[in-house]
Amino acid sequence: MVATLTVPAASATRTSATTAAVPILRVVAQNFNVFSSGTLRFAFVVDNPRLRARLLAPRPAQPNELRIALGPRITDGAEGVRRALVDPARIEVRDEIVLDTAGLDVRADGALEAVAGATDGGNDPRRIDFGGPGIYPVVLEVRTAGNPRLRAVTFVHRFGAATSDGALVVSPLVSLDPGPVLQPDGRGVVTPAMRELATTTAALLETVPSAFTVHARPEWLEGIATSDDPRDREAWARLSAALAATTIATTTYVPVDPGDAARSRRVDALGAMLERGRTALTGLGLEDRTEAALWVATAPLDDDGAGALAALGVRTIVVLPQAGSTLTGEDRSARPSRLRTADGTLGLHVVDGQLADDLSVAAREPFLAGVAVAAQLVAERAEIVAGGGDPAGRRFVLASRTGAPAAPEVMREALLVLARLPGVVRLAPLRAVAAPPVEAVRPSLRPGTRTFLAARLDLVDGLRVAVDRLSSTLGPASPTRVALSRMLDVVPSDDLSEAQRTRYADAVRARLKVVRTAVRVAPGSTFTLGARESELRVDLTNDYDEPLTVQVRLASNKLDVRTEAVVVTVPAGGAAQVAIPVVARTNGLFPVEVRIFTADGLRQLGRRVEVSARVNAIAGLGRTVTGVGLLLLGVWWLAHLRRAHRKRVSRNHPVLRSRP
Numbered sequence: 001m002v003a004t005l006t007v008p009a010a011s012a013t014r015t016s017a018t019t020a021a022v023p024i025l026r027v028v029a030q031n032f033n034v035f036s037s038g039t040l041r042f043a044f045v046v047d048n049p050r051l052r053a054r055l056l057a058p059r060p061a062q063p064n065e066l067r068i069a070l071g072p073r074i075t076d077g078a079e080g081v082r083r084a085l086v087d088p089a090r091i092e093v094r095d096e097i098v099l100d101t102a103g104l105d106v107r108a109d110g111a112l113e114a115v116a117g118a119t120d121g122g123n124d125p126r127r128i129d130f131g132g133p134g135i136y137p138v139v140l141e142v143r144t145a146g147n148p149r150l151r152a153v154t155f156v157h158r159f160g161a162a163t164s165d166g167a168l169v170v171s172p173l174v175s176l177d178p179g180p181v182l183q184p185d186g187r188g189v190v191t192p193a194m195r196e197l198a199t200t201t202a203a204l205l206e207t208v209p210s211a212f213t214v215h216a217r218p219e220w221l222e223g224i225a226t227s228d229d230p231r232d233r234e235a236w237a238r239l240s241a242a243l244a245a246t247t248i249a250t251t252t253y254v255p256v257d258p259g260d261a262a263r264s265r266r267v268d269a270l271g272a273m274l275e276r277g278r279t280a281l282t283g284l285g286l287e288d289r290t291e292a293a294l295w296v297a298t299a300p301l302d303d304d305g306a307g308a309l310a311a312l313g314v315r316t317i318v319v320l321p322q323a324g325s326t327l328t329g330e331d332r333s334a335r336p337s338r339l340r341t342a343d344g345t346l347g348l349h350v351v352d353g354q355l356a357d358d359l360s361v362a363a364r365e366p367f368l369a370g371v372a373v374a375a376q377l378v379a380e381r382a383e384i385v386a387g388g389g390d391p392a393g394r395r396f397v398l399a400s401r402t403g404a405p406a407a408p409e410v411m412r413e414a415l416l417v418l419a420r421l422p423g424v425v426r427l428a429p430l431r432a433v434a435a436p437p438v439e440a441v442r443p444s445l446r447p448g449t450r451t452f453l454a455a456r457l458d459l460v461d462g463l464r465v466a467v468d469r470l471s472s473t474l475g476p477a478s479p480t481r482v483a484l485s486r487m488l489d490v491v492p493s494d495d496l497s498e499a500q501r502t503r504y505a506d507a508v509r510a511r512l513k514v515v516r517t518a519v520r521v522a523p524g525s526t527f528t529l530g531a532r533e534s535e536l537r538v539d540l541t542n543d544y545d546e547p548l549t550v551q552v553r554l555a556s557n558k559l560d561v562r563t564e565a566v567v568v569t570v571p572a573g574g575a576a577q578v579a580i581p582v583v584a585r586t587n588g589l590f591p592v593e594v595r596i597f598t599a600d601g602l603r604q605l606g607r608r609v610e611v612s613a614r615v616n617a618i619a620g621l622g623r624t625v626t627g628v629g630l631l632l633l634g635v636w637w638l639a640h641l642r643r644a645h646r647k648r649v650s651r652n653h654p655v656l657r658s659r660p
Helices: 049-056 077-086 192-205 218-225 230-243 258-263 267-283 303-311 321-326 353-358 366-386 408-418 453-468 479-490 498-516 619-651
Strands: 026-030 039-045 064-070 095-100 112-120 127-130 134-144 147-158 168-176 213-216 247-250 290-297 316-319 337-341 344-350 395-398 425-427 519-521 526-529 533-542 548-555 559-561 566-570 575-584 588-598 604-615
Touching: 026 147, 026 366, 039 134, 039 147, 049 112, 049 134, 064 112, 064 127, 077 134, 077 147, 077 353, 077 366, 095 112, 095 127, 134 366, 147 366, 168 192, 168 366, 168 408, 192 218, 192 230, 192 408, 213 218, 213 290, 218 230, 218 267, 218 479, 247 267, 258 267, 258 303, 267 290, 267 303, 303 337, 303 344, 316 321, 321 353, 344 395, 353 366, 366 395, 366 408, 366 425, 395 408, 408 425, 453 479, 453 498, 479 498, 519 588, 519 604, 526 533, 533 548, 533 566, 533 588, 548 559, 548 575, 566 575
Parallel strands: 112 127, 168 213, 168 395, 168 425, 213 247, 247 290, 290 316, 316 344, 526 604
Antiparallel strands: 026 039, 039 112, 064 095, 064 134, 134 147, 337 344, 519 533, 533 575, 548 566, 548 588, 559 575, 588 604
């Protein structure tokens, strides 16, 4: 839609001869369906207070009028609607009615409301004459003193009697991928734009939630759902409630090119990433809304990619305009299409590029733009019926060129109009079809050449091995393991630059290094053993913010270690002591080697540490020697005393004292 519309000025022949640029009239409501002998009702806003007061003046000096001019019925489908918008000067006025603006009703919201009767084939000057069912352009023009001041072009649907013709199927779709939430430092960052996207999408889905198909990046959904920010929680509460009534297409956790996976011979990894996406949706309570066999192509899809998706169970592909560069021979009239691959036949839906343009730029007047979108679809149905086709066999997918809700108000207004067309339009979500009809159009996909995924997956596989090596130390429910696993899930993403990918990989390595060196032997440890058999008590500290389970081993030439290894859990930011039974071989001060391993003993953590041990374990032998020495000394003194006694006795013996 353009900001300024031009339409033909009134003339006696009711045909435009000149075109003048006039500001647009802001129409805010109308009845799209007009029944036989019904009414046309238009509500519009005049923002200029002086002009508004003049229009409502009861007895103006010069006439103030609203001209309602009906153009001819559109018979060439959406093209006719678009032509009326692009070149309204060519609209031939079929009938018109002029109303005095002073007699218009003023609604509670301040809008002015005009009502005009409708008829088929009558000559009532108070009614506008239609020529039968169909889509008609309407020119609304506000005039003062005969001069046009405001104009707008809109459309109405002259509703006919019920027919056996089927309803045209219309499937609204949104694709949500605002980029990664998880950052290399492990934090989840939900930007204001991401939060606004959630809120905007929720408001759009609430229009007719059961009709919508949603393609959403699971990593973003998971990130906003687990955010601690109250604003994010509020946005997620509204979005999740809306998503619970939609159909959600399957997708990988982060965007990955299926063709790249096929050429890299890593379809298994593509399947794992699809499963990771489903797991994320299951964790958010959306598993019942997922259409596992439906894929939305947001980037160019090649033949190898279609084959890989077919091998993984996908049965229907929807191609957005930005992804259609590799598609050739497609049909633009919403007919069923099919793609043949070595792994199966796929159903195909191509988003209409012209309608996508209307939904890709926010319109200054979203109501009029939405009515124009609805008019194009109804006009297309009429052309299909006129050509002998079955509208029920056609499906139009409504989406912007990227799938993002770029003009949500335009889509909302279009859906509100289409929802009131029973038997003419049926709003329904996309579903995977088991087998497209044999007569379906058979477009083809160009081959692709890119093979970047293999190197990315090699990087991820190597980092996963490094994480798994610490699994016994971190534990199965470790927040670190969960965070590292999510970071590695993000690394293969197509929307990361190589520099960004390197930052994620470096962050994983840095976190692993911190874990490996977090548990240490307390500094200044010197052990003293006071018996031959004793326990060597090792004090450990943990600098990490999670409890870590490690295995401690000792080695020394002077000790026999009775227990080869002892497993201990050191609390986060705390300390623990482990007692290891040993037997001393000798006495003295000597080195003891302490090594810390993962809990399973397969990987050493950090460097080995050498501590000192002072062993008095042989001190009992010294006491024995001392005791023996004292005993010998006692025996010597006893012997000495006995000898001395004998000498005294001998000296005092009578025989020895007698003289010769």
